[in-house]
Amino acid sequence: MAEKNDLLFPLWRFDRLRMATDGWGVTTLVGAHGCPLACRYCINPECREAGEKVTFVTPVELYDLVKRDDLYFRATNGGVTFGGGEPLLHAGFIRRFRETVPSEWRIYAETSLYVPEECVRTAAGCVDHFFVDVKDLSSDIYNRYTGGDVRKVLSNIETLLSAAGSDRITVRLPLIPGYNSDEDRDNSERILRGIGVTRFDRFRYKTQTRTKENR
Numbered sequence: 001m002a003e004k005n006d007l008l009f010p011l012w013r014f015d016r017l018r019m020a021t022d023g024w025g026v027t028t029l030v031g032a033h034g035c036p037l038a039c040r041y042c043i044n045p046e047c048r049e050a051g052e053k054v055t056f057v058t059p060v061e062l063y064d065l066v067k068r069d070d071l072y073f074r075a076t077n078g079g080v081t082f083g084g085g086e087p088l089l090h091a092g093f094i095r096r097f098r099e100t101v102p103s104e105w106r107i108y109a110e111t112s113l114y115v116p117e118e119c120v121r122t123a124a125g126c127v128d129h130f131f132v133d134v135k136d137l138s139s140d141i142y143n144r145y146t147g148g149d150v151r152k153v154l155s156n157i158e159t160l161l162s163a164a165g166s167d168r169i170t171v172r173l174p175l176i177p178g179y180n181s182d183e184d185r186d187n188s189e190r191i192l193r194g195i196g197v198t199r200f201d202r203f204r205y206k207t208q209t210r211t212k213e214n215r
């Protein structure tokens with residue numbers, strides 16, 4: 001019997017016609033409400049707020065929302081990017097969505113990988129490319145910045161590497177003002193290269209945390 005998470009996706013964000021921002025080609029970003037982490041400079045704090053407007057959609061209902069861009073997706077090798085919150089908590093839903101939409105569409109995921117291992121294995125079977133924001137691999141920095149345990153992320157990266165292969169994974173390494181340094185990032189990259197990660201995206205976080213007042 002299907003799990004509830006396989007059938008309904010908590011949609012709180014929907015952005016059409018994005019170009020090369022979170023995937024290749026033209027993409028539509030769909031954001032999941034809810035995240036297990038509490039990053040100090042969370043880029044989407046509203047995705048963790050209880051009062052946000054959330055619409056629960058089935059795979060077919062989400063397909064109906066995004067299919068108007070079918071021609072753009074096919075012409076540019078684009079498709080749908082699942083973001084957050086944390087979309088891989090809904091890996092079963094993404095698998096059903098993959099089965100619902102044209103096979104030419106690409107499915108991308110932006111994730112922290114702070115999810116149960118079974119979600120990683122399910123997603124490996126239905127997501128074309130993963131953008132993994134690891135924050136920092138120092139356990140102290142990771143915990144201070146997110147409140148989480150970095151060992152869970154490292155373990156899931158290894159699972160994803162063996163299930164999906166390094167070509168389908170881009171690891172984002174942010175410089176986080178007040179939390180890590182370039183040297184820390186180099187250490188994270190060295191650890192990741194050592195386990196087989198080959199694609200990296202280094203960037204700097206914006207530090208202004210959005211609130212309801214300054215959105």
Ligand code: SF4
Pocket residue numbers: 035036037038039041042043044045047084085086112
């Ligand atoms: S993982 Fe993303 S959505 Fe979750 S708290 Fe961190 S920045 Fe926010």
